[in-house]
Amino acid sequence: MSQPDDLARLRNEYADRERRLAGSDIYSWFNQANLFAIQGRQRAVLSSLRKAGVGSLENLHLLEVGCGSGGVLAELLSIGASPGNLYGVDLLPDRLEAAHSRLPVSHFANADGSHLPFQDQSFDIVLQFTAISSILDERLRRSVCLDMLRVLKPGGLILSYDFWLNPTNQQTRGIQQKEIRSLFPGCRYDYYKITLAPPLARRIVPVSWILALLLEKLGILNSHYLVAIRPK
Numbered sequence: 001m002s003q004p005d006d007l008a009r010l011r012n013e014y015a016d017r018e019r020r021l022a023g024s025d026i027y028s029w030f031n032q033a034n035l036f037a038i039q040g041r042q043r044a045v046l047s048s049l050r051k052a053g054v055g056s057l058e059n060l061h062l063l064e065v066g067c068g069s070g071g072v073l074a075e076l077l078s079i080g081a082s083p084g085n086l087y088g089v090d091l092l093p094d095r096l097e098a099a100h101s102r103l104p105v106s107h108f109a110n111a112d113g114s115h116l117p118f119q120d121q122s123f124d125i126v127l128q129f130t131a132i133s134s135i136l137d138e139r140l141r142r143s144v145c146l147d148m149l150r151v152l153k154p155g156g157l158i159l160s161y162d163f164w165l166n167p168t169n170q171q172t173r174g175i176q177q178k179e180i181r182s183l184f185p186g187c188r189y190d191y192y193k194i195t196l197a198p199p200l201a202r203r204i205v206p207v208s209w210i211l212a213l214l215l216e217k218l219g220i221l222n223s224h225y226l227v228a229i230r231p232k
Contacts, residue, residue, distance in 0.1 A: 007112055007140070009171075011091050033202040036212055037195050041161060041226065042075060044194045048228040051190065052157050057081040060124035064088045065113040065148060066131025070099030073106060087123070089116060114143035121153045129161045130224075132183070133172045145183040149231065158184065158229040161194075165223060168199070180227050188230045195224040 025031045029038065054060075057080045064073055067088025077083055086106035090096050096108045109117050113131065126148045135141040148158055163174040175183075177191055196204070196216040204212045215221055 005137070007091070009136070032209075033198065033205045036201055036205045036209065037198065038075075040194055040196070040216060041224075042079075044192050044226045045159065045161075046079065048159065048190060048192060048226060049157075052228055052230065054125075054157065057125075059085070061085045061122065061153075062087065062125045062127065063116075063118070063123045063151065064127045064129070065116070065144065066090055066128055066134075067096075067099055067108070069095045070102045070106070070108075072127065072129050073099070074102055077103065087118070089113065112140075112144075114140055114147055116147045116151050118151045120150055121156075122151045123156060124153055125157050125159065126152050127159045127161075129159075130163065132160065133162045133166065133175055136171075136173055142183055149184060149187075152231065154231075156230070158187075158227075160184075160227045160229060161224060163223055164193075164225050175225070177225065177227075180225070180229070184229045186232055188232055190228040192226040192228075193219045193222045193224070194226050195222055197221050197223040 027034055029035055057076060060081070062073075062076060062081055062085060064087070067073055067090050070088060073086045073088055076086065083103055083105040086103060087108070088096075088099055088106065089109045089111045090099070091110070091112060093110055096110055099108050111117050113128070128148065132141055132144060135144065152158060160180065163172060164176055165174045166172045180189060194216070196212055200215070200221055201212060204215065
């Protein structure tokens with residue numbers, strides 16, 4: 001599959017996913033299993049930021065690649081990021097319109113992640129949350145990651161949150177630790193295996209939040225890696 005073909009597939013898949021999930025609460029904050037996953041991810045993000053020496057987001061410039069409707073950027077706003085310092089790119093114009101409505105002072109661009117419309121060394125933190133696993137073309141995936149490194153300031157931080165395994169979705173391909181090192185060469189990596197596998201969480205969380213927390217703490221049944229990546 002060529003890069004243009006994979007970009008077209010991505011646009012179609014994201015649009016089709018929007019249609020399939022219309023009216024569903026599976027990714028709503030009111031869905032207990034989704035709330036459980038969001039809160040676990042937020043704790044892990046804050047922990048990784050502290051470990052990287054980041055104590056405040058207020059004066060930092062942040063970019064999310066594959067920002068969707070701006071949900072993750074809104075979370076960063078809630079933990080101290082300045083709205084004027086938040087940037088996002090996405091393939092779908094309608095999702096960007098939703099992001100702009102949610103965060104009218106922030107900055108959004110319709111672009112694919114391999115050609116980010118920003119100068120070199122522009123951002124203190126660059127994020128991708130479940131975007132790279134949707135890219136099946138290996139060259140495109142590598143180009144996106146290299147461009148994330150290009151726009152990162154010296155001493156900056158990349159946060160990557162993605163599946164390491166998702167066998168139920170043929171439109172994604174999980175990212176193992178070895179591939180992270182290949183996609184972001186010449187860096188230091190801190191791995192956090194987080195997020196109780198969603199099919200299990202949807203069964204367990206409504207019955208026992210505490211049991212879900214214990215299982216997530218064990219890590220054996222967790223489906224994602226949060227990776228803090230810093231160039232050497």
